[in-house]
Amino acid sequence: MENGETRLMEPVISIRNLSKRYAGGHEALKNVSLDINRGEIFALLGPNGAGKTTLISIVCGIVNASEGSITADGHDIVRDYRAARTKIGLVPQELHTDAFEPVWSTVALSRGMFGKRPNPALIEKILRDLSLWDKRKAKILELSGGMKRRVMIAKALSHEPDILFLDEPTAGVDVELRRDMWELVRQLRESGVTIILTTHYIEEAEEMADRVGVISKGELILVEEKTELMKKLGRKRLTLNLSEPLTEIPANLSDWALSLGADGLELYYDFDANADRTGVPSLLRRMSDLGIAFKDLATHQSSLEDIFVSLTTDRGGDGGRAAHRTNGRGNGDRENNGTSGRAGEAE
Amino acid sequence: MSVGAFNRHGVWAIYRFEMHRFLRTIWTGLATPVITTSLYFVVFGSAIGSRMSDINGIDYGAFIVPGLMMLSLFNESIFNASFGIHMPRFLGTIYEPLSAPLSAFELVLAYVGAAVTKATAISLVILTTANLFVPVSILHPFWMVLFLLLVATTFCLFGFIVGIWAKGFEQLQIIPMLIVTPLTFLGGAFYSIEVLPEPWRTITLFNPVVYLISGFRWTFYGSSDVAIGVSVLATFGFLLLCLAVIWWIFRTGYRLKA
Ligand SMILES: Nc1ncnc2c1ncn2[C@@H]1O[C@H](COP(=O)(O)OP(=O)(O)OP(=O)(O)O)[C@@H](O)[C@H]1O
Ligand SMILES: [Mg+2]
Numbered sequence: 001m002e003n004g005e006t007r008l009m010e011p012v013i014s015i016r017n018l019s020k021r022y023a024g025g026h027e028a029l030k031n032v033s034l035d036i037n038r039g040e041i042f043a044l045l046g047p048n049g050a051g052k053t054t055l056i057s058i059v060c061g062i063v064n065a066s067e068g069s070i071t072a073d074g075h076d077i078v079r080d081y082r083a084a085r086t087k088i089g090l091v092p093q094e095l096h097t098d099a100f101e102p103v104w105s106t107v108a109l110s111r112g113m114f115g116k117r118p119n120p121a122l123i124e125k126i127l128r129d130l131s132l133w134d135k136r137k138a139k140i141l142e143l144s145g146g147m148k149r150r151v152m153i154a155k156a157l158s159h160e161p162d163i164l165f166l167d168e169p170t171a172g173v174d175v176e177l178r179r180d181m182w183e184l185v186r187q188l189r190e191s192g193v194t195i196i197l198t199t200h201y202i203e204e205a206e207e208m209a210d211r212v213g214v215i216s217k218g219e220l221i222l223v224e225e226k227t228e229l230m231k232k233l234g235r236k237r238l239t240l241n242l243s244e245p246l247t248e249i250p251a252n253l254s255d256w257a258l259s260l261g262a263d264g265l266e267l268y269y270d271f272d273a274n275a276d277r278t279g280v281p282s283l284l285r286r287m288s289d290l291g292i293a294f295k296d297l298a299t300h301q302s303s304l305e306d307i308f309v310s311l312t313t314d315r316g317g318d319g320g321r322a323a324h325r326t327n328g329r330g331n332g333d334r335e336n337n338g339t340s341g342r343a344g345e346a347e
Numbered sequence: 348m349s350v351g352a353f354n355r356h357g358v359w360a361i362y363r364f365e366m367h368r369f370l371r372t373i374w375t376g377l378a379t380p381v382i383t384t385s386l387y388f389v390v391f392g393s394a395i396g397s398r399m400s401d402i403n404g405i406d407y408g409a410f411i412v413p414g415l416m417m418l419s420l421f422n423e424s425i426f427n428a429s430f431g432i433h434m435p436r437f438l439g440t441i442y443e444p445l446s447a448p449l450s451a452f453e454l455v456l457a458y459v460g461a462a463v464t465k466a467t468a469i470s471l472v473i474l475t476t477a478n479l480f481v482p483v484s485i486l487h488p489f490w491m492v493l494f495l496l497l498v499a500t501t502f503c504l505f506g507f508i509v510g511i512w513a514k515g516f517e518q519l520q521i522i523p524m525l526i527v528t529p530l531t532f533l534g535g536a537f538y539s540i541e542v543l544p545e546p547w548r549t550i551t552l553f554n555p556v557v558y559l560i561s562g563f564r565w566t567f568y569g570s571s572d573v574a575i576g577v578s579v580l581a582t583f584g585f586l587l588l589c590l591a592v593i594w595w596i597f598r599t600g601y602r603l604k605a
Contacts, residue, residue, distance in 0.1 A: 057442075060446040061446050062442050063605045085446060090442070092442055094439055096438055096440045097440065098438060098440055101367075101368070109361070109364045110443060112363075113361065113443060114357065115356050115447075115448050116356060117356055
């Protein structure tokens with residue numbers, strides 16, 4: 001009955017209408033539906049307290065869902081938890097370790113727990129890859145924070161998961177180690193592992209992810225291919241520093257999507273960087289016709305971070321953080337995001 | 348790759364890990380019971396025991412051996428089992444067994460199994476130490492071992508519950524200190540309840556520990572203050588109660604899963 005071909009096409013993780021209310025009544029997740037494709041790197045972004053860890057914890061079986069259902073590789077995570085969990089590895093956000101135990105035995109323990117027979121050669125390889133081999137006999141409490149983080153990764157890799165959750169794998173990790181970690185993640189993906197990671201470093205998602213999901217206040221507000229997202233939202237902004245302040249945007253310039261800075265001295269023009277005609281030369285020509293002089297000009301390409309901030313602040317997310325950066329931004333693209341976010345639900 | 352009905356690698360890995368923790372500190376783990384037992388014999392066996400008459404024809408020093416073993420078994424069972432499950436909760440490492448393909452039964456088997464092994468081993472060390480001071484004979488060795496394991500399992504299950512219930516290390520100590528130790532001292536570890544005057548004798552019969560110590564003493568000397576059948580039944584009753592509570596804990600995720 002099970003056709004291998006179609007199995008491969010199916011999402012490796014399928015989350016349907018997931019909600020979570022904690023005992024205190026806090027609604028950490030609200031009706032989240034999301035599909036993770038086999039073999040992809042999926043980055044889950046969102047401000048502190050958005051519900052990222054909650055989502056991951058439910059999939060891994062550490063937190064009970066209030067409503068909704070989840071399958072991992074086609075297995076229901078509750079009814080068929082054994083089959084589902086065998087596939088899943090987790091590197092949690094917090095550095096929870098058996099502080100008094102040596103590195104080797106705690107990594108070997110992880111492998112055993114997941115039902116795999118002992119394999120010292122594999123554990124040696126993992127420890128070497130993570131530069132932990134010299135520390136294999138050291139008690140974990142003797143390790144630095146970055147090393148502990150790597151022990152957590154070694155534990156998750158020790159049982160050869162097909163699906164790997166990395167909850168802020170690079171938090172508190174130095175630049176070099178972060179690069180190593182990115183490299184490791186890429187290698188894992190090449191070997192066919194599906195990776196779901198959360199991060200607060202947007203450049204991390206930008207650098208690595210195939211798809212990006214943004215979660216804010218328990219709601220999944222966007223799921224998009226990263227390149228698509230960058231293209232769609234990869235807006236450029238031209239900033240003109242005017243010689244004389246304007247009180248309003250002249251009617252003659254209504255063909256361009258312009259906005260004015262609070263002091264009237266900055267004029268912004270948001271445009272699609274990928275379009276054949278950006279409208280920049282004609283705008284500048286029209287302005288000189290109208291005698292509006294400017295002292296300086298600059299263009300700025302929006303990054304995932306801008307997109308992310310605009311999305312989450314728009315939802316009243318994480319306070320007014322960087323709200324000023326989105327003031328002049330056309331409302332249009334935010335609207336787009338909101339609706340394209342449900343891509344995961346389409347079947 | 349195959350997903351068996353029983354995760355034996357998982358159970359074994361946790362069991363070994365727990366035993367490893369114990370073996371690493373084996374000298375402190377064993378020194379305490381050995382020294383304590385020796386002190387008991389110096390005080391009760393030699394100093395007081397020499398002035399005590401035999402109880403039911405048993406030398407006083409030998410009489411207290413089963414009680415001492417039970418005393419240690421209760422404490423070590425509760426301590427090891429509660430500590431074994433409380434530690435991962437405290438450290439946060441509990442996320443791993445919870446996310447592993449392990450059933451509640453397998454988790455309990457691994458953690459409680461390790462605690463039973465430790466507690467039983469320690470009470471056998473006590474028996475060996477005691478044998479240096481007084482000649483101990485065991486009339487029913489088979490029943491002795493069985494009784495030892497039954498009581499250890501029951502109290503380890505109880506300890507497991509305490510370890511999940513406790514919100515900190517202080518609470519971990521409260522139950523053994525406030526309930527188990529008093530009940531044990533009043534449970535006929537150092538005397539036969541027959542020597543008690545009347546209302547106390549009847550009141551003592553409501554103390555479940557009396558049945559355990561008395562029943563265990565029967566496996567040594569063939570004499571008991573209470574019916575051995577009642578002892579075994581009471582132990583089984585308590586065991587089933589603990590199992591029911593643990594079943595409920597895993598069903599609801601009480602203090603394990605948010
Ligand atoms: N065990 C719990 N009991 C009650 N509330 C909780 C619990 N765990 C998390 N929460 C709440 O749920 C919300 C989501 O928390 P979660 O840890 O999922 O956020 P997050 O997106 O991972 O944040 P961060 O980026 O800071 O890691 C928060 O408001 C948090 O306070
Ligand atoms: Mg988190």
